[in-house]
Structure formats: C-alpha cells, structure tokens
Amino acid sequence: MGRILLGFTIAIVVGLILGYFIWRYKLVEDTLGFVVTALQSIPSIVWFPLAIIWFGLNDFSILFIVTIGATWTMTVNATSGFKNVPQLYQRVAKVYGSSGFHFLRTVILPASVPQIISGLRIAWAFSWRALMAGELLGGGGGLGQLLEMGRSLGQMDLVISVMIIIAIIGTIVDNVVFSRLERNVEVKWGIRGRA
Amino acid sequence: MYLRIDGIEKSFIDDRKENVKVLEGINLNVKKGSFVSIVGPSGCGKSTLLYLVAGLDKSDRGEIRVDGNLVTKPGPERVVVFQEAGLFPWLTVLENVTYGLILKKMPKEVAKTKALDVLKMVHLSRYVNSYPHELSGGMKQRVSIARALVMEPDILLMDEPFSALDEQTRMVLHKELLEIWRKTKVTIFFITHNIREAVLLSEEVVVFATRPGRIKEIIPVPTMKDGVTPDSVTLNTEQRILSILQDEIEKVLKEEMGDDYSFKTDHLHRGDSGDMGSHI
Numbered sequence: 001m002g003r004i005l006l007g008f009t010i011a012i013v014v015g016l017i018l019g020y021f022i023w024r025y026k027l028v029e030d031t032l033g034f035v036v037t038a039l040q041s042i043p044s045i046v047w048f049p050l051a052i053i054w055f056g057l058n059d060f061s062i063l064f065i066v067t068i069g070a071t072w073t074m075t076v077n078a079t080s081g082f083k084n085v086p087q088l089y090q091r092v093a094k095v096y097g098s099s100g101f102h103f104l105r106t107v108i109l110p111a112s113v114p115q116i117i118s119g120l121r122i123a124w125a126f127s128w129r130a131l132m133a134g135e136l137l138g139g140g141g142g143l144g145q146l147l148e149m150g151r152s153l154g155q156m157d158l159v160i161s162v163m164i165i166i167a168i169i170g171t172i173v174d175n176v177v178f179s180r181l182e183r184n185v186e187v188k189w190g191i192r193g194r195a
Numbered sequence: 196m197y198l199r200i201d202g203i204e205k206s207f208i209d210d211r212k213e214n215v216k217v218l219e220g221i222n223l224n225v226k227k228g229s230f231v232s233i234v235g236p237s238g239c240g241k242s243t244l245l246y247l248v249a250g251l252d253k254s255d256r257g258e259i260r261v262d263g264n265l266v267t268k269p270g271p272e273r274v275v276v277f278q279e280a281g282l283f284p285w286l287t288v289l290e291n292v293t294y295g296l297i298l299k300k301m302p303k304e305v306a307k308t309k310a311l312d313v314l315k316m317v318h319l320s321r322y323v324n325s326y327p328h329e330l331s332g333g334m335k336q337r338v339s340i341a342r343a344l345v346m347e348p349d350i351l352l353m354d355e356p357f358s359a360l361d362e363q364t365r366m367v368l369h370k371e372l373l374e375i376w377r378k379t380k381v382t383i384f385f386i387t388h389n390i391r392e393a394v395l396l397s398e399e400v401v402v403f404a405t406r407p408g409r410i411k412e413i414i415p416v417p418t419m420k421d422g423v424t425p426d427s428v429t430l431n432t433e434q435r436i437l438s439i440l441q442d443e444i445e446k447v448l449k450e451e452m453g454d455d456y457s458f459k460t461d462h463l464h465r466g467d468s469g470d471m472g473s474h475i
Contacts, residue, residue, distance in 0.1 A: 088281040091251055094269045096295035096346070106294070110285040189284040190328020 003059060003142075004131045007066030011123055014067075015074025016116075020104070022075070023082035036075050044069030044130040048137060062134035069130030070123035077119025081112030113185055121178040128170055197227035197382060198248070198350060202257035205243055216407035217243050221257070223401065223410065225350075225384065230376055232385040232393035234436060235403025236447045241386045243408070245354050248384060249275045261349055271295050274343040275352040278359055280335035282327040282342075288314070289323045292342045299346075313345040314338075316375060333364035337371075344375065350382045358389065369395060390440070394432045402439050405447055412439055 018036065021028045044065045051061035085108055093107040109116075135144020143162055150158030203221040206214050217240040225231050233241045246252040248259055250269040259266040261273060274295070282291045289310055296306035314320055317337040327335055336356060343351055357365045373396060376383055387393050393400045394416055404411040414436060417428050 088277060088279060089283060091275070092277070092281040092283075094251060095249060095271070095273075095275045096342075097269070097271045097298050102298065107283070110283070113285070188326055190326065 003063050004066055004127055007063050007131070008070055008124060008127050010067045011070030011074050011127060012120065014071050015119070015123065016078050018071075018075040019078025019082060022079045029079075033079070036072050040072035040076060044126065045133040045137075048134065052138070057138055062131065062138050065134045066127045066130045070127040073126055074119050074123045077115055077122065078112070081115030081119065082108055084115060085111040114182070114189070117178065117182050117185060121174065121182075124173060124178065125170070128173075132166060197262060198223075198225035198384070199260045200224070200244075200248070200257070201259070203244070203247060203254045203259065204256040205240070205247065205252075205254050218247075218254070219407040219409045221408075221410060223413075225382060227262075228380045228382055229399065230383045230385065230397040231399045231401060232387055232397035233401045233403060234387060234390055234393045234440070235408070236405050236440065236443045237388060238447065239403045239405035239443070240408025241403050242354055245275070245352050245384065245386050248350070249273055249352050251275075271299060271346045272349045273352060274346050274348045275354060276336075276339050276343050276356045278355045280327070280332075280339035282335055282338055284327050287324050287326055288319065288330070288338050291327065291338060292345055295342065295346045310341070310345055313341045316344070316378075317341045317371065331364075332360050333368060336360060336368065340372070340375070344379065344381070348381065350384055353383060353385045355387055356385075357392065358387065365392075372396065390433050390436050391429075394429050394436070400432070400436060402436055403443075405443050406450070411443070414439075 018032070022033045022036070023029070047065050047068050048061065051064045055061045055064060089107055089111050090103075093103055098106060131142070132144045132147075135142040136148050137144075143166055147159055147162045150156070150162060200221055200223040203218055204216070205218040206216045209215045221244060233244065235241050243252065247254050248261075248266065250266050250273065266273070282288075283294070286294065289307065292310040292314060293303075293306040296309060297303065301309075311320070311323065314323060317340055319334060319337055319341065322330060322334065322338075327338070330338065336359075340356070357368055360368065369392065372383075375381075383397075385393070385397060390400075398416055398418060400414045400416060402411045402414060403409070414432065416432055
C-alpha cells in the first residue's frame with residue numbers, strides 16, 4: 001500500500017509539473033507533448049524488464065512502474081485542464097494585477113481542479129493496475145504476491161479471493177475518495193445540485 | 196485630460212491570414228469623473244479599444260495615458276467589468292471581492308471591512324458567504340461591479356456589462372450604476388451596443404464607425420441638473436445616434452449578406468417626420 005501511495009504522489013507531482021510546462025511553452029508542447037502521448041500508450045508493465053535491469057528485482061522497480069503508469073495520464077489531464085481555463089478568468093486575474101506564481105496558484109490551478117480530479121481518478125486506476133502487475137511479477141509481498149502464491153500452490157480459491165479483494169479495494173478508493181472529491185467540487189461550483 | 200488616447204492603431208491577422216485593421220487613428224480624451232459610452236456596430240473594435248485601455252492588449256501604434264502615466268500592462272487602477280461576471284466559482288462572494296485587495300497586500304481584516312462596505316452598496320450583504328453559482332445573473336454582475344469598485348480604481352472599464360441580463364435587471368442596474376457613479380465620482384468608460392443604454396447612462400456618447408474602427412462622432416448627452424432627463428431629450432439623442440449609425444450598420448450588413456441588401460428604415464415610425472410636433 002505504501003508503494004502505491006508514494007508512486008501515485010510522485011506521479012501527480014511530476015504530472016502537474018510536466019503539464020505546466022507543456023501548457024506554458026509552445027516548444028515543450030511540440031516536443032515533449034508528443035513524447036508524452038506516445039509514452040501514454042505504453043502499458044506500464046512493459047517498463048518492468050527495464051526497471052529490473054536498472055533497479056533490480058525489488059520494491060524500487062515496482063515503485064517505478066507504479067509511478068510511470070500514472071505519470072503520463074496525469075500529465076495529459078493536467079495539460080488539458082490548464083489549457084481549458086477560461087480566458088475570462090485569466091483576464092480578470094490579470095486586471096487585478098495577478099501574475100507569475102500567484103496567477104498559477106490562485107487561478108490556473110483551482111480553475112483546472114475538475115479536470116485534475118478526473119485525471120487523478122484515471123491515474124489511480126492505472127497505478128493500481130501497475131502495482132498488481134508489478135507485485136505479481138516482481139514480488140516483495142502484497143496482493144500480487146499472494147496471487148502468485150495461489151497460482152503456484154494451485155489454490156484457485158485463494159486466487160479468486162485475491163481478485164475480489166483487488167476489485168473491492170479499487171472500488172472503495174474510487175467511490176470513497178475520488179467520487180466524493182469530485183462531487184464536492186461540483187456542488188461547490190454549481191455544476192451539480194446538492195444531492 | 197485624464198484619459199488620453201492618442202493615435203491608436205491596431206490590426207489583427209484573421210483566419211485567412213489577412214491583415215485586418217481594427218482600429219485606426221483613435222484620438223479620445225476623457226475628463227476625470229465623467230461617464231463616457233462607446234457605441235458602434237458589432238465588430239467595430241470598441242471592445243478592442245477597451246482591452247487596450249485596460250492593458251490586456253497592445254496597440255500597434257499610438258499611446259494611452261491615464262493621468263499622465265503610459266499604459267503598458269493591466270493594473271488594479273484600471274479594472275474591467277466584463278460582459279460575463281467572471282467570478283471565480285471556487286471562491287465565495289466575499290473572497291471574490293477581496294481577491295484584488297489581498298493581492299495588493301492589504302491585511303485581511305481591512306480588506307474584509309472594505310469589501311463588506313462595497314457589497315452593501317450593491318445590496319448584496321446577505322450573500323457574502325454564498326458561492327457564485329447560487330446567485331442570479333444580475334447578482335453576479337453586481338458582485339463583479341463590487342469587486343471592481345473595492346479597488347477604488349481611477350477608471351472603471353465596462354465591456355457590455357449588462358448585455359447578458361434581462362430587461363428588468365438591466366433597468367435596476369442602470370439606476371444603481373448611476374447612483375454609484377455619483378457617489379464615488381469614478382471615471383467610467385462604458386462599451387455597449389445598446390444606444391438607449393448609452394444615452395441613459397452617460398454624459399458623452401462616442402459613436403464608432405467600422406472597418407476599420409474609428410470615431411465617427413462624439414455626441415454630448417444633455418442632462419438636467421437633477422439627473423433626470425426628459426424622455427423627449429433622450430429620444431432625440433437616441434435618434435441622432437441611430438441616424439449616424441445607420442450607414443455603418445448597412446455597411447456591415449452588406450458585407451455579410453451581399454451588396455443587394457439594404458437596411459430600410461421606416462420613416463413614419465419614430466422618424467423626424469413622425470415626431471407629432473414635440474419639437475414645436
């Protein structure tokens with residue numbers, strides 16, 4: 001669990017920063033933006049062989065693929081979130097003298113929050129998958145390892161139970177954390193009425 | 196002169212990569228504390244001029260000075276009230292209004308007191324802690340005006356602020372804007388395409404010609420000392436502006452619909468000949 005939280009957090013931070021640069025500079029968009037789109041289409045588990053060579057068969061490799069699985073989606077979502085900040089808000093902020101980091105903090109970031117949340121959600125799903133795949137192949141304990149153990153012992157009941165647990169955890173996180181976050185923002189912004 | 200607009204020129208590159216001149220040779224002086232409106236057909240560059248004064252856009256030639264200072268970038272002394280309120284949906288009404296003050300490094304408590312005062316002036320004291328989506332269109336625009344006024348700007352720039360509102364709300368806001376103007380003595384630079392609105396509110400109406408945008412005529416609006424202008428005077432001024440604008444409107448329509456289009460006006464209805472003798 002610690003692995004995914006750490007990897008996920010790194011992915012968010014990196015995604016936001018990359019997203020910022022892609023949004024801010026045309027040159028970065030034309031170069032890095034394209035690479036990110038390409039990288040996004042690579043399933044994160046494909047990185048695993050490389051990760052093993054680089055870091056060895058350990059926790060760090062799993063952390064690496066968890067992170068890389070979520071980063072690109074987060075980048076793409078953050079970029080489009082920043083790009084879709086209405087011109088009007090930007091103009092208003094500039095009229096009142098906002099610029100630089102203040103402009104980013106008080107206008108661009110909050111205005112792209114809805115899109116960033118949906119980015120988080122997809123990024124979470126990706127890193128969750130990456131984690132399972134990584135554990136299954138890499139070891140170091142966790143549900144993936146349990147699954148692998150079930151397979152080698154031929155205990156299908158264990159395998160199925162683990163699958164169900166994986167589904168339950170995924171659902172709980174999505175429903176409890178992200179849906180609630182999304183709803184709060186939507187209610188506050190008036191996109192959706194109070195339920 | 197307080198606001199000096201001197202020989203402003205501005206062109207855009209359009210979709211067909213052609214250079215389109217939007218503003219040409221704009222010279223305009225606005226006295227401190229006056230209320231000046233700009234009317235003109237759509238696409239005549241009146242909003243562009245406002246953005247130039249706001250510092251949101253840069254002119255190709257010419258300069259704009261406010262109180263002797265050259266305008267180079269946007270600043271809180273020249274705030275804009277946009278057509279849409281443009282309130283930040285993630286902030287409450289109060290936070291929206293104090294946004295600019297806190298940016299100016301004003302202590303929170305002072306900013307809050309000021310904001311509350313201004314919100315009272317626009318009759319929104321009850322909605323201080325609401326979020327923008329809980330307000331109606333008219334109320335949003337009030338908040339937006341409050342947010343501008345709280346900065347105590349030198350010039351209040353208004354870009355068709357009431358055109359998205361319904362007629363009743365607009366009437367009420369007209370009245371309130373005039374009250375605010377008299378109370379605060381702020382200079383107001385008001386863009387609209389509604390001739391009646393321009394005549395009702397301002398002391399001077401600048402009529403714009405189009406393609407390229409330039410000033411066609413500046414018409415003073417006669418106002419009585421008590422601030423109430425008789426309808427006949429208003430109507431007369433309105434007619435005068437309309438007749439000036441007619442050529443321009445026709446020009447725009449011809450460009451859009453083809454040369455055979457002609458914008459006919461009914462001379463019996465409200466024309467000079469249908470005046471029923473009120474000029475006697």
